[in-house]
Amino acid sequence: MFNFSEINEECGVFGGWCPQKNIAQYIKCGLLKLQHRGQESAGISCGNEFQKIVKNKGLVNLALENSLLKNIEGNFGIGHVRYSTFGDDRKENIQPLKVTYTGEDVSLVHNGNVAQAKKIREKFERIGEVFLSSSDSEVILKRLIFSLKKKPSLWTFEEVGKCLKENFSDGAYCILLYLPNRIMAFRDNFGYRPLMFAKCEEGYFVASEDVAFYGLNVEELTEIKPAYGVEITKEGYEIKQFAQSKNVCQCVFEQIYFASPASNIFSKNVYGTRVKLGKILFETVDKDFSADVVIPVMDSGLGCAIGYSQASNIPFHLGLIRNSWMERSFIQPNQEKRTLNVRQKFIPIKQVIENKKVVLIDDSLVRGTTSREIISMLKCCGAKEVHMRSVSPKIINTCSWGVDIPTREELVSYKKTDKEIAQQIGADSVKFLPLEKLSEVFRGDVWCKKCFKGVEDEVFLP
Ligand code: SF4
Structure with missing residues (x-):
C-alpha cells in the first residue's frame, strides 16, 4: 500500500x-x-x-x-x-x-x-x-x-x-x-x-x-x-x-492513516477502525445529505469511504485509480512539484464521475494541496458537485513525535472555517469528523490527539 x-x-x-x-x-x-x-x-x-x-x-x-x-x-x-x-x-x-x-x-x-x-x-x-x-x-x-x-x-x-x-x-x-x-x-x-x-x-x-x-x-x-x-x-x-x-500516548494517525489496513496495532484492526470512522462521519455530519457516489482518496481513504457508503446507502465507486507503476518521487520540495505529483499519481474514471454529485472521502486534510488537485481533476471530468469529507478532525497543530506535519501556517485548516477551506480547495462543501466523535473511537487518555488541538488546550501533551 x-x-x-x-x-x-x-x-x-x-x-x-x-x-x-x-x-x-x-x-x-x-x-x-x-x-x-x-x-x-x-x-x-x-x-x-x-x-x-x-x-x-x-x-x-x-x-x-x-x-x-x-x-x-x-x-x-x-x-x-x-x-x-x-x-x-x-x-x-x-x-x-x-x-x-x-x-x-x-x-x-x-x-x-x-x-x-x-x-x-x-x-x-x-x-x-x-x-x-x-x-x-x-x-x-x-x-x-x-x-x-x-x-x-x-x-x-x-x-x-x-x-x-x-x-x-x-x-x-x-x-x-x-x-x-x-x-x-x-x-x-x-x-x-x-x-x-x-x-x-x-x-x-x-x-x-x-x-x-x-x-x-x-x-x-x-x-x-x-x-x-x-x-x-x-x-x-x-x-x-x-x-x-x-x-x-499512542498516535491516532497510525490507525487513521499510516498503518496497513491489514494490521492490528494498539489492539485494534486498522481496516475495521477506518470503516467505523466512515460510518460515524456520515451519521454525525451528513445525516440528511444525499449524493450520487462516494469516492475514496486511495489508499487510506478506502476503508472510510466503504463505511460512509454503508451508512448512507450512497453507492461506492473507485473514481480515482492510483498509478502504482510510477516510481515515487522522494521529495516534493515545492508547491509546483507537489501539484505535478498528485496529477501523476491519480487517474480519474470519467464514467464514474461525469454529471455526478460526488462525496470525496479522505483520511485528513493537511496542506490541502492533494485535495485541491483531486477536486480540480474531478470537476474537469464533469463532476456536478464535489463535497469533501475528512474522517479526521481539523489538523491545526504540528507534531514533535516523528510525523512530518508542516508548520501551522501551512495547514489548510489553521484558523479557517469549513467554508473558507472549501473555497481554498475548490470544493462545494467541506466537513470534518468532530474531535469528540473521534474520541468515541479512540477512547480514554491513551491516545495522542495533539495535532487536532490548539496550543491553548494541549491537555493531551505528556
Ligand atoms: S501530534 Fe498527531 S501526528 Fe503527532 S503523534 Fe500525536 S496524533 Fe500522531
Whole structure:
C-alpha cells in the first residue's frame, strides 16, 4: 500500500533471528510489507560474527535487489524503510546505521523522533565528536556507546534500557539494536509508534506492524507494550520492561492513516477502525445529505469511504485509480512539484464521475494541496458537485513525535472555517469528523490527539 496524502511518516522496522536460514530474505519480505511506512530508502544489516549492510535509496525491491542480497548472510539481522522527518534524505542517513566499537559491530534502526537528540548532538560536538549523518538515530547509537563504554557483546538489555530512559525520556521511538548474536528492541514509554513481536516456526521476529509477519508461520503474536522491549538470543526470547510508562500516548494517525489496513496495532484492526470512522462521519455530519457516489482518496481513504457508503446507502465507486507503476518521487520540495505529483499519481474514471454529485472521502486534510488537485481533476471530468469529507478532525497543530506535519501556517485548516477551506480547495462543501466523535473511537487518555488541538488546550501533551 502507498499513501499519497500529505502527511508522511518516517519509518518501518523489522528484525529478528532465523536459526535455519539466511534471514536477509525474510527481512526483505517484511520490509516489502512495511513499504507504506517509508519509500525513500531501505536497508538490511545481517550476519553472524560480523555484520554486513546493504542499503540504498529507493523502494525495497530496487534498494535491496536480490543480486545485492547475495553478499549478505546470517541468522540475525535488522532492516529499515525510511521517510525522513529528522535529518535529510542524504545517503549517510539511510538505516541501518552500523559502527564498530572495540572490534565488535553494532547496528541500529529507529522509527520515531527523539527531541533530545539535538541537545545531545551539540554536547558531543562541543567535545570534538563527529557525526557521519544528520539523523537522530546516530545520536542514539553514539549515546549508547558513550554510556556503556564496553564491548557490545557485554551490553545488557537493562543497561541499554536505562540509557534510553535517562537520555531520551521525551522521545518517540521504536529501536532495534543488532549486537553480536543478539537483537534487542525497545518501545518508548509513551508508545507513540507500534511494535509487534512474533514467535514463528521460522524464528523470532519484531516489526512495526504485524502485517510484516504475513507469510511466516506465526505461533504467538504479542504487541510490545510502551516502556517494554524484547531481547532475542539463540537461547530464546524475553519480553521485559525497561522504564515506567506513566502517560501512554499512542498516535491516532497510525490507525487513521499510516498503518496497513491489514494490521492490528494498539489492539485494534486498522481496516475495521477506518470503516467505523466512515460510518460515524456520515451519521454525525451528513445525516440528511444525499449524493450520487462516494469516492475514496486511495489508499487510506478506502476503508472510510466503504463505511460512509454503508451508512448512507450512497453507492461506492473507485473514481480515482492510483498509478502504482510510477516510481515515487522522494521529495516534493515545492508547491509546483507537489501539484505535478498528485496529477501523476491519480487517474480519474470519467464514467464514474461525469454529471455526478460526488462525496470525496479522505483520511485528513493537511496542506490541502492533494485535495485541491483531486477536486480540480474531478470537476474537469464533469463532476456536478464535489463535497469533501475528512474522517479526521481539523489538523491545526504540528507534531514533535516523528510525523512530518508542516508548520501551522501551512495547514489548510489553521484558523479557517469549513467554508473558507472549501473555497481554498475548490470544493462545494467541506466537513470534518468532530474531535469528540473521534474520541468515541479512540477512547480514554491513551491516545495522542495533539495535532487536532490548539496550543491553548494541549491537555493531551505528556
Ligand atoms: S501530534 Fe498527531 S501526528 Fe503527532 S503523534 Fe500525536 S496524533 Fe500522531
